[in-house]
Amino acid sequence: MLQSYSQISGWGKYVPEKRLTNFDLEKMVDTSHEWIVQRTGIEERRVAAKGETGGDMALAASRQALETAGLKPTDLDLIIVATSTPDYFVPALSSTLQAALGATCPAFTVMTGCTGFVYGLVTGHQFIATGAFKRILVVGVELITPFLDWEDRNTCVLFGDGAGAVVLTPSPGPRGVLAFDLGSNGELGHNLILEGGGGANPMSHQMIDNGQHYLKMNGREVFKFATRILPQSTQAVLNNAGMGLDDIDLIIPHQANARIIDLAVRYLKIDPKKVFVNVNKYGNTSAASIPIALVEAIEQGRVKPDDKIALVSFGAGLTWASAVVQWGVAVPPSNGRVAAETVPVEVVAAS
């Protein structure tokens, strides 16, 4: 039984300083700035510095989120981390983050690719709804660039590193996650896969010689899935919320490819002004993409109390995860801190 609504009362993000532009990539693989922009909308992505870990990025985003929420790490009841590119298989990044923060609460990791943050958010919401926990940190983080084959133009131009985090706390009125739509079609999993290093294909010289320690993707199949599931899951989550598109103030889709977003916008006949896009600056940061976009939307003044926001994601698995979130807290003026460097792009035309 629902005991309490949850609200997002803290938020933070971190992206590495180093920018890798399409022009840099032109020197590394057979590609061009024009091709990448036309097919994906991506202009640059961030790459972690040597020695900078996913844990470091998660820590920076989490500290900001706690500061915005006015909480100390020891106030937390639970930490949920979403990542598919952990620093270690064992221990989980959630535990290393818990230690780095100086938190004393339970912590676990969700590994559903780019949908991980929304899966984590919906999971965190359940603990608050049942009254079990009151202060939950949900983090999406990916240090994905070490898992990319920098000679494979099909994948290396698409992804980037980063982290985003939110704090969930109880709300007296309808706030936070009002509805969700989660799904998985494991039959399609082979289309986005990192084959080597796990139990099925343990680390070996041969595995590395075969390049199986890199992310592989069937771009066309993932594109087909994404363009189908983005509108489908948007409609499903709106149905679950008892809302129509007109009730939604802002849609934050997973930032994988501006063309995928554009096709969904056209199909659903959404006002493009309601759709947040920053894939041009960061590429696909997987589980970090939605929380980074949410934080930038806040920083740009695009999120106000009572706004209803649809978060819609798709990714490895293949999975999808969407949530309608009602915004609760006012955004303090200091949260406009990076607004100046944020340049929203128009959704590029579908080819």
Ligand SMILES: CC(C)(COP(=O)(O)OP(=O)(O)OC[C@H]1O[C@@H](n2cnc3c(N)ncnc32)[C@H](O)[C@@H]1OP(=O)(O)O)[C@@H](O)C(=O)NCCC(=O)NCCS
């Ligand atoms: C990867 C993707 C951008 C490719 O775009 P596309 O328009 O579908 O391109 P195609 O796959 O049809 O390939 C067209 C050609 O471009 C080439 N190409 C691929 N990447 C290239 C690059 N970076 N630069 C130049 N050419 C490239 C292909 O090799 C192909 O050449 P060919 O016709 O000689 O075989 C697109 O399929 C995509 O975005 N898929 C979804 C990816 C995704 O979102 N993944 C993460 C999900 S969470």
